[in-house]
Amino acid sequence: MSLLEKLDRAAAARKAQLPGGVGAFGIPIEAIYSATEAQIEGRKILLFGTNNYLGLSFSSECREAAHAAIDAEGTGTTGSRMANGNYSGHRALEVEFADFYHCRSSIVFTTGYQANLGTISALLGKGDVALIDGDSHASIYDGCILSGADIIRFRHNDSDDLEKRLRRLGERSKNTLIIVEGIYSMLGDQAPLAEIVNLKKQYGSLLLLDEAHSLGVLGETGQGLVEKAGLNQEVDFITGTFSKSLCGIGGYCVSNHAQLDQMRYVSHPYIFTASPSPATIAATRAALKILRAGVELRKRLWQNAEQLYSALKNIGYQLGPQPGPIVAIILDSPEQALAMWNGLMAANIYVNLILPPAAPEGKSLVRCSINAAHTPEQINYVSQVLSELYVRLH
Amino acid sequence: MNEVTQAAILKLLCQRLTGLAKADFEITSETNLITQLAIDSIKLLNLIMEIEDSFDISVPVNALTDVITVRDLADLIYRIKSESK
Numbered sequence: 309m310s311l312l313e314k315l316d317r318a319a320a321a322r323k324a325q326l327p328g329g330v331g332a333f334g335i336p337i338e339a340i341y342s343a344t345e346a347q348i349e350g351r352k353i354l355l356f357g358t359n360n361y362l363g364l365s366f367s368s369e370c371r372e373a374a375h376a377a378i379d380a381e382g383t384g385t386t387g388s389r390m391a392n393g394n395y396s397g398h399r400a401l402e403v404e405f406a407d408f409y410h411c412r413s414s415i416v417f418t419t420g421y422q423a424n425l426g427t428i429s430a431l432l433g434k435g436d437v438a439l440i441d442g443d444s445h446a447s448i449y450d451g452c453i454l455s456g457a458d459i460i461r462f463r464h465n466d467s468d469d470l471e472k473r474l475r476r477l478g479e480r481s482k483n484t485l486i487i488v489e490g491i492y493s494m495l496g497d498q499a500p501l502a503e504i505v506n507l508k509k510q511y512g513s514l515l516l517l518d519e520a521h522s523l524g525v526l527g528e529t530g531q532g533l534v535e536k537a538g539l540n541q542e543v544d545f546i547t548g549t550f551s552k553s554l555c556g557i558g559g560y561c562v563s564n565h566a567q568l569d570q571m572r573y574v575s576h577p578y579i580f581t582a583s584p585s586p587a588t589i590a591a592t593r594a595a596l597k598i599l600r601a602g603v604e605l606r607k608r609l610w611q612n613a614e615q616l617y618s619a620l621k622n623i624g625y626q627l628g629p630q631p632g633p634i635v636a637i638i639l640d641s642p643e644q645a646l647a648m649w650n651g652l653m654a655a656n657i658y659v660n661l662i663l664p665p666a667a668p669e670g671k672s673l674v675r676c677s678i679n680a681a682h683t684p685e686q687i688n689y690v691s692q693v694l695s696e697l698y699v700r701l702h
Numbered sequence: 703m704n705e706v707t708q709a710a711i712l713k714l715l716c717q718r719l720t721g722l723a724k725a726d727f728e729i730t731s732e733t734n735l736i737t738q739l740a741i742d743s744i745k746l747l748n749l750i751m752e753i754e755d756s757f758d759i760s761v762p763v764n765a766l767t768d769v770i771t772v773r774d775l776a777d778l779i780y781r782i783k784s785e786s787k
Contacts, residue, residue, distance in 0.1 A: 437760075442747070449763075458762035460754075461747060476760050665744040 325663060326642045332649055332661045342366055343681040348658060356652075356676045356690055357659040359552035361633050362524050362605045363681025364598060370555065370591040377590035385583045389416075389572070393583035401593050405560050408600060409531055410540060413569060414562040416589075418581050420520055420549025421447040423559025425454060426577035427516065427547055428485070430570075432457035437484040439473060439513070441465065441499070443492050443668055448518065454576075457485075464492075464668065467503035474511040481511040488515070490522030490533030494668055494675065496634030498522070501537040509542075516545040524553025524599045525633055530606060550588070554595040558584045602680075609633060609680040612687055616678055619691035623698050636662075637674040637694075645672035647701055648694075655693040706757065706783055712776040714756065718749060719772065731773040757783050 309317070339347040343363035344355050364370060377397070385393035398416050405414035417423040428451030432438055438452040443464040452459045460477075463469040474481045486508050488499040501517070508515040519532030527535025532548065534540050544565060550558035561568065572578060584592075598605075617631035628636040639645045642663045649661040652674070662673035676690070716729045723729060723739055735741050741749075750761050759782045769775045 437762075442751070453764065456764075458760070459764050460760050460762060461751060463751065473754070473760065476754075476758065665742040668744075670745070 326646055328646070332646060335658075340365075343679055344683075344686060346658070348653075351656055353653075354657045354686055354690065356657055356678070356682075358677060358679065359521070360555060360679050360681075361521075361553045361609055361677075362555075362599060362602055363679040364553070364595050365555040367555070367595065367598060369598060370594045373590040373594040374587040377586040381586035383587070384585045387582060388579060389583045390579045395583070395586060395589070397586060397589040397593070398583055401589055401596075402560075404593060404596055405562055408529070408596065409534075409546060409562040411546075411562040412564045412566065414560055415568060415571060415578065416584065417559040417561070417578055418584050419557060420547075420551055420559035421450075422577040422581065423547045423549065423561055424448050424518060425451040426575035427545060427561045427571065428452055428487070429454040429577065430575040431455070431485055431514070431516075431545070435483070437477060437480055438487060439470065439477075439484050440487045441489065441492075443489075443494065444487060445489065445493060445518065445520070448487050448489075452487075465497060465500055467500050467507060470504065471507050474507060474513065477511075481513050484511070484513040486513050486515045488517055490517060490519040490526060491632060491634065493521050493634065494662060494666070494673060495628035495636050495638075496521075496632040497629045498526070498533055498536075498632070501533055501539055501543075505537075505539050505542045508544075514544040515542075516547065517543045519546055519548040521552060521634065523548045524602065525606065525609065528603070530599045530602055550584075550592045550595075553599055554592050556584075556588050556592040556595065558588055558592060605680040609678065612680065612682050612684075613678045615684060615687050616676065616691065619687070620694060623691070623695050624702075625694070625698065633678045635676045635678065637676070639672045639674065642672045644701060645674055648674045648697055651697045651700070652690075652693060657690055657693060706780075708776060708780045711757075711779050711783075712773065715753075715772055715776055715779075718752065722749070729772060731771065731776070733772045734770055735772065735775070736770070753779060759783050759786050 337346045337348055343360050343365050346353055346355055387393035402414045402416050417426055424447035432455035434456040436457040438457045438459045440448055440461055441464055442461045460473055462473050488504055491498055517534055522532035524530040526533050534543050534546060545561055545563045547561045550556040613633045614631050616635050620627055626638040645661055652659055660675040662675050664670050667673045712731055719729045722741055722745055754761050761782060765778055769778060
């Protein structure tokens with residue numbers, strides 16, 4: 309089979325999975341009005357499918373900071389941190405992230421994907437072991453593949469299963485990096501961090517926690533699950549992204565291990581890519597300030613999340629195991645999920661459609677996400693539409 | 703389960719894979735996991751976790767790169783099981 313025929317075969321498989329559903333992916337957003345409203349297909353649509361958890365995408369402080377950075381430093385750095393793209397703003401943001409997590413140091417990457425790719429591939433090598441949650445994000449899988457380490461999966465959020473696999477590794481557990489996420493992007497559930505920390509200590513492993521979806525969402529100051537669990541000093545490496553609660557693009561790794569700085573010299577996803585633009589860094593720094601002080605934003609976010617979760621639970625929907633900003637409706641088939649997605653779009657509501665194998669356990673998901681800027685009336689409207697769809701589609 | 707034979711591994715794999723195949727599809731040692739069984743990556747990875755538990759071994763995901771047929775998978779498990787004794 310030729311290289312191009314392989315792509316043709318993959319395209320045919322994609323279309324066969326859900327004829328007529330292809331348009332649900334990558335739908336163009338024609339205009340964006342606010343953190344909760346946009347124009348899609350010529351209509352004003354409610355946004356219930358973003359990762360804009362604190363609703364900061366139109367924050368005046370962030371926009372002003374970005375404008376000022378463009379005026380002062382231009383549109384792009386045109387080079388990597390190692391060569392000609394290491395501006396004072398990048399270093400300042402690293403100092404601010406280390407201070408935020410009360411950690412020794414931090415590294416800023418160009419994307420959240422690269423933060424995982426760069427951190428994991430710098431820590432692990434051939435002969436080492438990556439012991440990862442079965443529902444891990446693709447950036448974690450890809451980082452592990454890039455590292456050349458042996459990749460072992462444990463059952464999602466199952467610390468007994470993790471222990472079984474650590475025990476099996478014997479002495480190799482000391483060269484093992486356990487990788488979990490603060491909030492999982494598909495079902496919105498949280499890792500049992502205290503149990504995992506106990507195991508990593510017991511077996512002499514290291515632990516990496518990805519706070520991509522939990523930064524700004526969990527903990528008093530928004531550090532993530534690590535803060536909520538009170539385990540800041542116990543997790544070896546924390547990664548995360550600027551592209552969700554911080555409304556930019558980029559990623560970070562923080563650690564108390566002195567060896568973190570050496571990653572700058574061995575991590576290809578850090579070295580061989582252009583650094584984030586001045587506007588991105590400036591907006592992220594402004595957003596981080598708001599996030600740290602955002603107790604009220606988090607309170608509103610959780611009120612909103614609990615409002616939608618309990619409304620959908622009462623209707624009778626099968627949801628992810630715990631309330632949070634990601635509210636996933638679990639459905640048996642892609643056809644059911646597409647019908648619900650189409651029904652929501654017809655009612656001017658945008659959510660995410662997730663099909664196997666991206667959805668866990670062969671299920672399909674209609675994934676709603678909540679932010680602090682949603683109003684109770686908007687959430688009521690979504691609940692009402694989903695209530696009508698429940699009757700129509702069940 | 704220390705003294706496990708290749709034949710026993712093959713038999714167990716065929717049993718487990720039957721649950722993932724379409725009805726009436728007969729699984730043999732030469733069945734291609736991807737083109738004939740159309741097993742998606744996550745189903746295969748979940749099957750590997752079950753196999754790890756059945757034989758008390760660790761099967762790295764990256765070791766599956768060269769696995770095409772049921773026999774390839776049985777050979778991989780046998781090799782890992784033998785090395786773990």
